Every structure is written in C-alpha cells, then in structure tokens.
Amino acid sequence: MNKVLLGVLLGAALGAVDGLTAWLTPAVRPYMIGIVIGSTFKGIIAGVAAGWFARKVQSVPAGIAFGFVVGLLLAYGVAAMPSETGEHYYFEIMLPGSIVGAILGWATQRYGRPANMPRVAATTVALPPV
C-alpha cells in the first residue's frame, strides 16, 4: 500500500473516531452525524497531505511535525465555523485534530510503500563456491 492511500484510510478511521469522541461533549450530541462526517473528511485531507509529505521527505520527526501543523490548520478551519448553538469549540477541536495529524504523520513515515520502490525484490545472484 502506498503512503498516500495509507494516509487516506488511516485518516478516515482516526477522523471518524475523533468525531465520535464529540459524544463526550453533551452540548453537541444532537449533531453527531454531521460532526463525524466532517471529522472523517478532515482526517482524509490530513492523511493525503501526510502521505504526500512522507513520499517527499523521509524523516519521522519531520513527518510528525508536518502532520501536527496540517491537523492544527484543518481543525482551526472547522473550529472557526460557529456551531449550531453559535459557540466556537477551538480547544475541543484543534487539540485533538492536531494530534490526529501528528499520528498520521508518524504512521505514513513508518509504514507504506515509498515512492518509486519496486513491488518485487530484484534479482537473485547465484554465488559459485570457491
């Protein structure tokens, strides 16, 4: 599996889980479906970005930092929109969003097939005995 696809799948899964944790905030429980869909979509975008970055740069710390920043920015975009009650949930959305981004950055650095790597190992050379 290539790094971008890994980022998409993991981003969707982590985004959905992150969205489901909104259930812990009783005030937003009536809007759970919208929150989960939005959070999943946010996770997918962060996953694509982290996967793309991992193909360009091979460094786990850099991947974590990049994922953190992307997650933070995306979460800010969501948090900046007022909820249906008119409130902003910056802290509740941005902190988990940035950590989900960091996890995606870590995972896409550690796992997934890097760019331009053949799927099958190369040739086998028979060595004659001395």
Added chain:
Amino acid sequence: MNWLSDATLDHLRLVADQPDVSSTRYELIREIARGGMGVVYEAEDRELQRRVALKVLATEVAGPEAVERLRNEARTIARLEHPGIVPVHDAGILPDGRAWYAMKLVRGETLRAEGRSRTELLRLFLRICEPVAFAHAHGVVHRDLKPENVMIGSFGEVLVMDWGVAASVQGRGEEGLVVGTPGFMAPEQERGDSAPDTRADVFALGAMLRLLLHNERPPKPLRAIIGKAMSASPADRYRDAQDLAGDVARYADGLPVTAYRENLLERSGRWISRNRALVAMVLTYLVMRVLVFLFGRT
C-alpha cells in the same frame, strides 16, 4: 678466538631470516607481525609507489606443503572480493622457494569493546558478520575468528583478517588437526573434527559478541542469541553468519529474535519501546479527551 656478541647474533639471525625480495617489485620496510605460518612485512611497491603488506612463508615451516597452503590462502582471499576482506594484489615464489603474497596495508587498530555503547558494538558486530557471511555464501569458512583478527581502519572500515586457515566447506579437512584459538574455537574444532563447517565460525562470532558485551549484562534476547551461537552441538547453532547477523539485526531493530521466545509482558514492553512516539501521542490524545470531558463545556 673472538666470540660474537648476543646482539650481533640476533642481528645475523634477523638478516638470515629476512626474505630476499630483490626479484620482486617490493622492498621490505619493517616486520609487522609474525604468525605460525608466515611473517608479514610492511613493504614498498616500487612500481606503483605505495605501501603494501607482504606475507612471506616463515623459514621454519618452508616446504612444498606449506608453500601450497600459503598459495591457497592467497587464492582464497583473492576470490573473496568484499570491502570487509583485505584484497590481495600479487603473489609469487621467492628464489629460495618461499611463497609470498602482497595485500593492502591496513592501518588501524584491532577490535576492542572499551568506550563503545551497546548500539555501537552491535553495529560493529554486524559489520564483522558481513564479510564472514559473504565468505560462507562462497563456501569458505574462516576457522580462526577472534578480535585480534578484526581490524578497524582509520576511516572506520571493518576488515576481517588472517584467512590463513580458511577452508572450503566442500573440503574434507585434516583429521586430528586442531585449528583455531582457545576461547573462540568450537568444541568440534577442539576435538580435531576439522571438516570445515560454517557453524564453527558462528560459534567464534558468538564468542566475540559475548566478549564485546562483557562489560554489561546483556538483555535476555541478546543472551539467547549468544547462547544459540555458542551451542555445544553445531546442529543447535545458527546455520551461518548471515543467519546469526539476521537475529542480531532484528534485536537491534527492536524486533523479536528467533533465539528467544518472549512472554506477553516482554513483547508489550518491546512494542512500546519501539513505538514510543506513537504511544506518547495516543496517551496525550486520551489525557486531553479526559480533560475536555471533565472540564469542558457541557
């Protein structure tokens, strides 16, 4: 009658023993080392104007059999072209019948563990295994691996030296001939079962790993690796140097090793230690979620 002094006698002995290399393109500079079979000199290659190491058969052992053995040694090393094996440049026979060969002159120090961390030592050990594994893949067994035969070059290159008793795994060996160095010699070598076997080198590599880590108590998986490599029965050891190096590399990478069956607690500890960053991030996430739940808006 005037008797010769001890110093004069020593000098005469030295001169008489020194090979006459005037028929070659080399000029002896000084003696570097002396072994049971030959003497190694630092020499100047007049043609290419570079320093080389010249191994010449010792006068005490000179004879058709010894000549053939030294020539075989040169041929064996010459066929093993690997960065971790000293390359042979040239070989021949001196007018007095002694065999010789010229090889790269390596400047550096022999292997020692002091001042190195466990990670460094394991990395170093894996680099020692590389040329040995290469030789095994070519059907050659070193048979005298020990720290003194490993040279660390001035640029950090690791070289396995002294292939003087190396043999082909297809050879029958000499029955009753004891080859190797006590402490690094496999039990079957001590008994004189000299049929060359890669697992004798595995034993010696295990002994070297144990010696490298003697300043600390290695963790259980590493001890199990050493134990397996140094098993009394060759059948219980790793097949060859590649097999052993694979397990050491797995340990160094935080993966499970074949020599040790870990319990659930050890497996979890290894996983956490290998994925510290992930564990820290997930814990942060959970702690933060709990804080939001406890102190956030309802």
